[in-house]
Amino acid sequence: MRKVLLALFIGLTVSVVAQEKDANTFKNDGNVSYKEKDYAGAFEAYAKALELLDAEGTVDEALNYNAGYCAYKAKKYDESITYFKKAMDQGYKESKPYQMVAVIHYKSDKIDEMIEVCHAGLEKYASDDKLMDYASKGYLKKGLEFYNEGNKIKKAANDSGLNESDAEAFNAEYARADEEFKKALPFMVKSYEMDNTNDKALKALENIYTNLEMTEKAEEIKAKLGGN
Numbered sequence: 001m002r003k004v005l006l007a008l009f010i011g012l013t014v015s016v017v018a019q020e021k022d023a024n025t026f027k028n029d030g031n032v033s034y035k036e037k038d039y040a041g042a043f044e045a046y047a048k049a050l051e052l053l054d055a056e057g058t059v060d061e062a063l064n065y066n067a068g069y070c071a072y073k074a075k076k077y078d079e080s081i082t083y084f085k086k087a088m089d090q091g092y093k094e095s096k097p098y099q100m101v102a103v104i105h106y107k108s109d110k111i112d113e114m115i116e117v118c119h120a121g122l123e124k125y126a127s128d129d130k131l132m133d134y135a136s137k138g139y140l141k142k143g144l145e146f147y148n149e150g151n152k153i154k155k156a157a158n159d160s161g162l163n164e165s166d167a168e169a170f171n172a173e174y175a176r177a178d179e180e181f182k183k184a185l186p187f188m189v190k191s192y193e194m195d196n197t198n199d200k201a202l203k204a205l206e207n208i209y210t211n212l213e214m215t216e217k218a219e220e221i222k223a224k225l226g227g228n
Contacts, residue, residue, distance in 0.1 A: 023052035027063060030070070039073035046070060047079075061092040068100065077104045088121075095125040102134040106141075114138045136195035140204075143187030147204050150180030150211070181208045199225065 030045030046067035053060055068083030081104060087097040098121030105114035118135035122128060157163075157173035185208050191201035202225055209218035 023049040023056075023058075026052065027060075030066075034066075034070060039070045040076070043067055043070035043074055043076060043079070050083075059090070061087065061090045064090065065092050065097065068097065072100060072104060077108060080104060095121050095128040095131055098125075099128075099130045099134065102131065102138075106134070106137065111138050111141050115142075132194045136191045136198050136201065139187045139191035139194060140198065140201050143184040143191060143201070143204065146180045146184035147188070147208065150177040150184065151207075153177040153180065154211070178212060181211050184208060185212075196224075 026045045026049035030042045030049065033039075033041035033045060046063055050060065050063055050067060053063070064083050065087040068080045068087060071077070071080035071083060081101055084097040084101050084104075087093060088101075098117055101117045102114050102121075105111070105117065115135055115138040118131045118138065121131045122135070125131065153173055154177040157170055157177070160170075160173075162170035162173065184204070188201050188205045188208060191198055192205060195201070202221055206218055206221040206225065209215075209221060
């Protein structure tokens with residue numbers, strides 16, 4: 001009989017301990033994992049804490065952000081964005097959640113989404129240098145797709161010898177390259193508008209304007225580059 005009672009007591013004790021694992025306990029578990037740089041473990045603990053807090057109608061703005069950050073460090077990008085968006089809605093850390101989501105989209109090569117979140121952030125935090133910088137990088141990357149293709153076509157034409165053997169075909173290739181430069185131009189302009197210190201965008205603009213025989217524009221950009 002004593003053995004049966006002891007077993008029941010142990011079972012009840014375990015049950016009580018399990019029930020005591022509340023949101024705060026999960027949050028503390030997450031803090032321990034975070035200090036140990038176990039970001040995946042920290043995220044899982046924070047997510048469980050937030051689930052319990054949501055169920056009771058409690059908002060923990062800092063924990064939402066921290067869950068997003070740990071998910072980001074653990075390369076759980078979709079989960080990270082979910083929590084950073086909650087932080088955005090709550091206004092926690094102002095522009096920082098927008099910056100983090102922009103970085104995630106850049107790493108995931110989702111440049112349109114990156115630019116979109118930068119502009120969403122800039123609607124609220126218009127003077128945020130980081131968001132301007134990230135938007136500039138996003139526009140630059142989109143422009144480079146066309147810019148690099150234009151340079152590739154032009155180089156192939158120069159290397160082909162067509163300028164000596166078939167002037168018409170050579171000019172056609174140059175015209176095809178110019179079409180790519182035209183596609184690149186608005187993205188490079190936007191990149192420069194978002195960050196007028198972006199030398200990569202400026203150098204691309206100088207080359208584009210030169211190729212499109214927009215001499216005044218090319219000289220203007222060259223001056224901004226210090227005449228180099």
